[in-house]
Amino acid sequence: MTGSAERLFRKIAVIGQGYVGLPLALLFAKKGFTVLGIDVDSRKIEALRQGQSYLPDVRDEEIESSISAGQFYPTDRFSDVTEADAIVICVPTPLNTQHSPDLTILEKAVGELGTYLRRGQLVILESSTFPGTTRDVVRPALEKGSGMTAGIDFFIGYSPERIDPGNDKFGVEQIPKVVSGLSAECLEYAGALYSRIFDEVVTVSSLEVAELTKLLENSHRLINISFINEFASICDELNIDVWEVIAAAKTKPFGFTPYYPGPGIGGHCIPVDPLYLQWKAQKSGVWSKFIQIADEVNRSMPAYVADRVKALLVRHSAPEHAHVFIYGVAYKKDINDVRESPALELIPLLVQSGYDVSYHDPYIPEIEAAGRTYRSVDMNEDTLRSAHCVIIFTDHSVIPVEAIVAAARLVFDTRNATSGVPHHGNVIRMGAGEGAL
Numbered sequence: 342m343t344g345s346a347e348r349l350f351r352k353i354a355v356i357g358q359g360y361v362g363l364p365l366a367l368l369f370a371k372k373g374f375t376v377l378g379i380d381v382d383s384r385k386i387e388a389l390r391q392g393q394s395y396l397p398d399v400r401d402e403e404i405e406s407s408i409s410a411g412q413f414y415p416t417d418r419f420s421d422v423t424e425a426d427a428i429v430i431c432v433p434t435p436l437n438t439q440h441s442p443d444l445t446i447l448e449k450a451v452g453e454l455g456t457y458l459r460r461g462q463l464v465i466l467e468s469s470t471f472p473g474t475t476r477d478v479v480r481p482a483l484e485k486g487s488g489m490t491a492g493i494d495f496f497i498g499y500s501p502e503r504i505d506p507g508n509d510k511f512g513v514e515q516i517p518k519v520v521s522g523l524s525a526e527c528l529e530y531a532g533a534l535y536s537r538i539f540d541e542v543v544t545v546s547s548l549e550v551a552e553l554t555k556l557l558e559n560s561h562r563l564i565n566i567s568f569i570n571e572f573a574s575i576c577d578e579l580n581i582d583v584w585e586v587i588a589a590a591k592t593k594p595f596g597f598t599p600y601y602p603g604p605g606i607g608g609h610c611i612p613v614d615p616l617y618l619q620w621k622a623q624k625s626g627v628w629s630k631f632i633q634i635a636d637e638v639n640r641s642m643p644a645y646v647a648d649r650v651k652a653l654l655v656r657h658s659a660p661e662h663a664h665v666f667i668y669g670v671a672y673k674k675d676i677n678d679v680r681e682s683p684a685l686e687l688i689p690l691l692v693q694s695g696y697d698v699s700y701h702d703p704y705i706p707e708i709e710a711a712g713r714t715y716r717s718v719d720m721n722e723d724t725l726r727s728a729h730c731v732i733i734f735t736d737h738s739v740i741p742v743e744a745i746v747a748a749a750r751l752v753f754d755t756r757n758a759t760s761g762v763p764h765h766g767n768v769i770r771m772g773a774g775e776g777a778l
């Protein structure tokens with residue numbers, strides 16, 4: 342890292358103040374940079390200006406103190422990017438209805454950014470995407486908008502975001518940062534910037550290597566978690582407890598990595614990113630059978646849970662319009678994110694079966710599912726007793742599992758949250774071979 346590279350960066354613009362962009366903006370601010378937190382959602386900007394966080398991992402005080410120290414400026418004025426020395430893009434990269442990459446949001450952001458770009462700025466894409474996006478989508482849009490040449494007049498890099506919302510063991514800065522650049526100079530600048538805020542920077546030889554690194558990580562998780570979900574359903578049929586099998590297998594000190602069953606994988610990353618890779622592979626005439634199967638297994642999980650619950654209710658002679666109460670609708674514990682949550686698929690399946698569905702999630706006040714809005718209801722002894730079945734869908738750390746088990750008539754636990762909790766035969770743990778109960 343050269344001294345000149347270090348001196349280049351004082352003001353940073355982070356485009357997109359969501360799960361990725363906000364913690365990153367606050368990390369830059371904490372490390373002494375002046376940060377513009379840019380978002381098109383004016384409600385988010387207003388909340389930030391009031392020092393209010395909308396993410397469980399970010400405390401109000403972090404926002405307040407960064408703003409009052411003059412380090413953090415939330416804004417919905419995109420043109421402010423001209424003031425920045427470096428611009429980091431953290432906008433969503435979802436799938437379209439055909440389950441293919443939808444880069445509309447990114448294209449709009451870089452289209453606009455191009456018109457404000459000025460000489461010497463460094464632009465880094467952090468959104469997860471298929472290899473070639475930074476070179477073939479971002480670069481031409483910025484060059485077209487600015488009339489300048491990337492690598493000469495301004496600099497481009499790609500660095501995958503590897504944040505794990507809800508994980509208090511690894512803060513953003515402790516996760517090694519993979520960094521790439523369009524040219525050697527771009528890489529030098531991008532590396533210099535990130536090495537000032539991350540404990541470890543891992544530079545790679547091309548934009549595409551960095552882009553594919555993220556897709557490898559998330560495809561690896563999708564495939565392995567889908568496999569353990571399939572394995573868990575086999576264990577159910579064999580009347581063998583998958584949780585005990587995993588616990589035993591992981592005593593092997595090498596060559597085995599434990600993954601844990603659940604009601605399906607959600608979120609903006611793991612079910613989505615592998616399909617970005619699949620799309621890109623297909624364009625090149627190849628195809629990942631593993632991703633295809635893992636995606637299929639993952640998509641089948643809400644139906645698997647619904648079928649198990651239906652069978653249980655029938656076995657327990659529940660009425661036709663039984664009340665099913667769901668604890669947790671977030672796609673994983675301790676977060677307030679329902680994007681791609683399998684709960685949004687499970688609820689319509691239960692409703693179609695004639696059940697009256699309600700839910701409680703301490704982090705999610707309302708959701709849209711089965712064509713209507715559901716509001717999180719209070720969870721007390723009465724709510725639990727009145728349900729014919731309680732599904733433990735998300736195992737938030739604050740789950741009052743003993744109280745649920747004590748009050749509920751039937752519990753279908755998709756997360757092994759009730760393991761070791763005394764019960765009176767009213768608890769079925771998914772994958773534990775307890776189907777016959």
Ligand SMILES: NC(=O)c1ccc[n+]([C@@H]2O[C@H](COP(=O)([O-])OP(=O)(O)OC[C@H]3O[C@@H](n4cnc5c(N)ncnc54)[C@H](O)[C@@H]3O)[C@@H](O)[C@H]2O)c1
Binds near residue numbers: 360385432433449505
């Ligand atoms: N959420 C995660 O855990 C995670 C982890 C690693 C990587 N990623 C990747 O990071 C990217 C962002 O994900 P996220 O979860 O932070 O999404 P998010 O929806 O939480 O945040 C994105 C923000 O960008 C804003 N935005 C959209 N268009 C904009 C524009 N033109 N200008 C300014 N702001 C704009 C949105 O209003 C939103 O607030 C995605 O590519 C995702 O795959 C996410």
